[in-house]
Amino acid sequence: MKFDIPAGARQVLQTLTAAGHEAYLVGGCVRDLLRGVEPHDWDICTSALPEETESCFAGQRIIETGLKHGTVTVLMEGKPYEITTYRTEGPYSDRRRPDYVRFVPNLREDLARRDFTMNAIAMDLDGNLRDPFGGAEDIKCGLIRCVGEPDQRFQEDGLRVMRALRFGAAFGYAIEERTARAVHENRAMLDRVAAERINVELRKLLVGPNAGDVLRQYPDVFCRFWPELEPLAALEQHNPWHCWGGWEHTIRALEAAPADVTLRLAMLLHDIGKPACKSTDEQGIDHFYGHPAVSAKLADEMLRALKFDNKTRGRVVLLVERHDAQLPPRSQVIRRWLNRLGPGAFFQLLEVKRADNMGQALEKVKNCLAELDVINSKAEQILAEGQCFTLKDLTVNGWDVVSAGIEPGPEVGQVLNGLLEQVLSGNVPNERSALLKLLNCKSMNSPK
Ligand code: ATP
Numbered sequence: 001m002k003f004d005i006p007a008g009a010r011q012v013l014q015t016l017t018a019a020g021h022e023a024y025l026v027g028g029c030v031r032d033l034l035r036g037v038e039p040h041d042w043d044i045c046t047s048a049l050p051e052e053t054e055s056c057f058a059g060q061r062i063i064e065t066g067l068k069h070g071t072v073t074v075l076m077e078g079k080p081y082e083i084t085t086y087r088t089e090g091p092y093s094d095r096r097r098p099d100y101v102r103f104v105p106n107l108r109e110d111l112a113r114r115d116f117t118m119n120a121i122a123m124d125l126d127g128n129l130r131d132p133f134g135g136a137e138d139i140k141c142g143l144i145r146c147v148g149e150p151d152q153r154f155q156e157d158g159l160r161v162m163r164a165l166r167f168g169a170a171f172g173y174a175i176e177e178r179t180a181r182a183v184h185e186n187r188a189m190l191d192r193v194a195a196e197r198i199n200v201e202l203r204k205l206l207v208g209p210n211a212g213d214v215l216r217q218y219p220d221v222f223c224r225f226w227p228e229l230e231p232l233a234a235l236e237q238h239n240p241w242h243c244w245g246g247w248e249h250t251i252r253a254l255e256a257a258p259a260d261v262t263l264r265l266a267m268l269l270h271d272i273g274k275p276a277c278k279s280t281d282e283q284g285i286d287h288f289y290g291h292p293a294v295s296a297k298l299a300d301e302m303l304r305a306l307k308f309d310n311k312t313r314g315r316v317v318l319l320v321e322r323h324d325a326q327l328p329p330r331s332q333v334i335r336r337w338l339n340r341l342g343p344g345a346f347f348q349l350l351e352v353k354r355a356d357n358m359g360q361a362l363e364k365v366k367n368c369l370a371e372l373d374v375i376n377s378k379a380e381q382i383l384a385e386g387q388c389f390t391l392k393d394l395t396v397n398g399w400d401v402v403s404a405g406i407e408p409g410p411e412v413g414q415v416l417n418g419l420l421e422q423v424l425s426g427n428v429p430n431e432r433s434a435l436l437k438l439l440n441c442k443s444m445n446s447p448k
């Protein structure tokens with residue numbers, strides 16, 4: 001079969017083979033071609049030693065950062081191509097990189113060190129496959145299967161536990177039975193994996209179309225690196241709003257959220273504080289008073305532990321903290337929220353609230369969902385009309401306040417905020433003449 005292979009990759013393979021070396025496309029790009037998906041990068045493996053590869057591309061732009069591990073990166077038509085000498089790997093005892101790599105003379109050994117059969121296929125320029133572990137067949141059947149003995153492979157590098165789940169979430173493939181059992185049994189290997197590596201896989205997993213099923217089937221794996229999830233995974237909630245337990249509600253809410261890392265993390269963590277806040281009244285109904293604040297604090301700690309960047313962490317914590325906020329669908333209130341959060345976070349909060357509702361008893365939340373639609377359109381209207389909701393939207397500024405006789409200093413800000421408050425409440429229009437008039441009254445009344 002012929003595949004669409006970019007000119008740069010073709011040139012790399014041709015250059016290496018013309019010099020008498022073996023060279024193949026390998027790994028993710030071959031897998032994606034066979035899945036019928038456009039690859040996002042093109043990795044190449046070769047029998048050439050790194051210095052032989054370098055001499056093949058003398059005169060081209062070469063990046064040597066991966067040299068110790070046998071990788072030479074060549075820039076072709078502005079795109080980087082990683083060319084890696086056939087190799088095997090030692091264990092990952094520093095939790096990040098293999099202790100050693102050893103160059104090997106044949107392709108099969110190189111393919112054997114790879115994690116899953118679908119990732120252990122090589123392809124030449126004519127589309128011929130070298131597929132000693134039956135990866136193409138597994139792709140056809142939608143199966144994730146370890147190359148070799150699953151227990152051993154997960155023990156060599158615990159990250160593979162997360163990679164199995166990530167590919168399951170992203171492709172909707174099932175994890176083959178023995179591999180699945182080994183995932184559960186070897187989850188403790190994640191303790192030996194650097195947080196940054198888990199983070200990379202978790203992000204990809206959460207935005208996968210099948211993330212919900214993976215969370216359903218492997219809660220034990222998630223609880224291994226985030227033990228704070230354990231009480232939530234076991235939480236029952238007897239409450240008319242909730243037809244599901246804590247874990248199923250969390251999963252349904254996550255599935256209902258758009259495939260965006262921040263929103264998916266917010267859904268995964270929004271109720272994490274519920275178990276600690278649970279109380280049961282005389283009627284046997286469970287309540288979770290104050291859980292958003294507790295959830296936000298826990299979410300912050302969990303995201304720090306997994307080395308999420310400050311921007312993602314800050315936004316997720318904000319959304320978790322506010323996920324239960326009351327939002328009456330009135331323009332006045334919406335302008336205040338737009339002011340408090342900014343439009344980006346505000347629209348995300350609406351997504352979070354919608355997703356949270358979708359994970360509850362639908363009969364009960366129909367009205368809430370309709371109300372969220374109203375809020376959404378009103379907020380869009382406020383933005384489209386350029387209505388005032390921040391200090392910089394006001395038709396007067398600090399100079400006007402000073403000209404009205406207020407001493408430069410903190411009082412200027414207070415006066416401006418007072419004017420904004422009046423405009424947000426709808427008491428005064430955001431018109432310069434009206435605001436100046438108000439200012440002059442204020443300055444006459446302000447103590448000198
Ligand atoms: P993606 O589409 O996300 O890039 P990928 O399979 O290409 O998926 P990479 O991390 O780019 O993932 O790795 C490239 C190849 O290297 C994989 O296809 C696999 O053959 C091999 N590989 C990557 N990580 C591991 C690992 N932890 N253990 C064994 N083999 C691995």
Ligand code: MG
Pocket residue numbers: 028029041
């Ligand atoms: Mg890749």
